[in-house]
Amino acid sequence: MSELNLILLGPPGAGKGTQAERLRGDFNLPYLATGDMLRAHVKEGSELGQKAKEFMDAGDLVPDELIIAMLLEKIDAEGDDGFLLDGFPRTVPQADALDRAIADRSRRLTAALLIDAPDEVLVRRISGRRVAQSGRVYHVDSNPPEVDGVDDEDGSPLIIRDDDKPETVKNRLETYHRQTVPLIEYYESRGILQRFDGTRPPTEVHDHVRATLATLRLEERL
Ligand code: AP5
Numbered sequence: 001m002s003e004l005n006l007i008l009l010g011p012p013g014a015g016k017g018t019q020a021e022r023l024r025g026d027f028n029l030p031y032l033a034t035g036d037m038l039r040a041h042v043k044e045g046s047e048l049g050q051k052a053k054e055f056m057d058a059g060d061l062v063p064d065e066l067i068i069a070m071l072l073e074k075i076d077a078e079g080d081d082g083f084l085l086d087g088f089p090r091t092v093p094q095a096d097a098l099d100r101a102i103a104d105r106s107r108r109l110t111a112a113l114l115i116d117a118p119d120e121v122l123v124r125r126i127s128g129r130r131v132a133q134s135g136r137v138y139h140v141d142s143n144p145p146e147v148d149g150v151d152d153e154d155g156s157p158l159i160i161r162d163d164d165k166p167e168t169v170k171n172r173l174e175t176y177h178r179q180t181v182p183l184i185e186y187y188e189s190r191g192i193l194q195r196f197d198g199t200r201p202p203t204e205v206h207d208h209v210r211a212t213l214a215t216l217r218l219e220e221r222l
Pocket of ligand 1: 057
């Protein structure tokens with residue numbers, strides 16, 4: 001079976017992490033999420049974490065030169081048989097760097113999966129998001145834990161992400177429109193963009209993505 005090299009693209013709160021959790025199980029793919037990697041660096045107080053924190057807390061993007069090296073190292077370490085990228089690329093220079101790195105390794109991207117939703121939906125989503133230590137994502141209304149405030153899996157307390165404060169969310173959305181939206185055209189012009197309606201319930205979005213990937217694999221074999 002051919003490898004799947006996938007990018008999850010979309011605004012903050014569209015449901016990329018929620019879908020990634022499901023797709024990883026479906027396709028047994030290494031999941032490389034730059035936001036999670038950066039939060040781990042911040043938590044351990046590494047040099048990269050210290051540099052990244054101020055950008056993240058402000059809702060700005062971390063500079064390309066810090067992100068690109070971190071991500072390409074991860075692909076080399078864990079992504080030999082395919083990968084699911086979440087949160088990368090987010091700028092045209094990041095997309096160019098990924099293109100070059102993939103071509104150098106005689107590989108190609110299978111698809112850029114765009115999960116989209118209007119800003120007012122995203123703001124509601126983010127304000128109700130609660131996150132477990134394991135990375136599992138809940139929502140107080142649409143996807144609540146069995147017991148209020150704790151993870152279903154290990155009972156640890158759920159937290160609100162530092163960058164989910166309303167004033168930061170506004171800047172994250174503006175940053176997305178300014179710096180990441182150009183990637184929609186970038187991947188569309190390369191013929192690998194697939195669009196999904198992120199306002200649909202999570203299971204529906206998941207079914208649609210899975211069906212699309214199954215079709216892509218079938219077409220590849222023809
Ligand atoms: P990152 O962690 O990547 O955050 P993001 O892209 O802003 O995305 P989110 O994690 O907020 O949203 P999501 O789409 O995963 O939604 P989720 O599934 O949680 O980045 C954080 C920061 O790191 C950036 O701001 C930047 O500073 C830095 N950074 C990261 N990568 C970088 C890069 N490449 N370059 C530079 N800087 C970088 O869902 C949201 C909520 O909605 C949840 O509560 C969920 O339960 C609920 N929900 C999900 N789907 C549905 C649905 N279909 N219906 C109803 N509710 C739903």
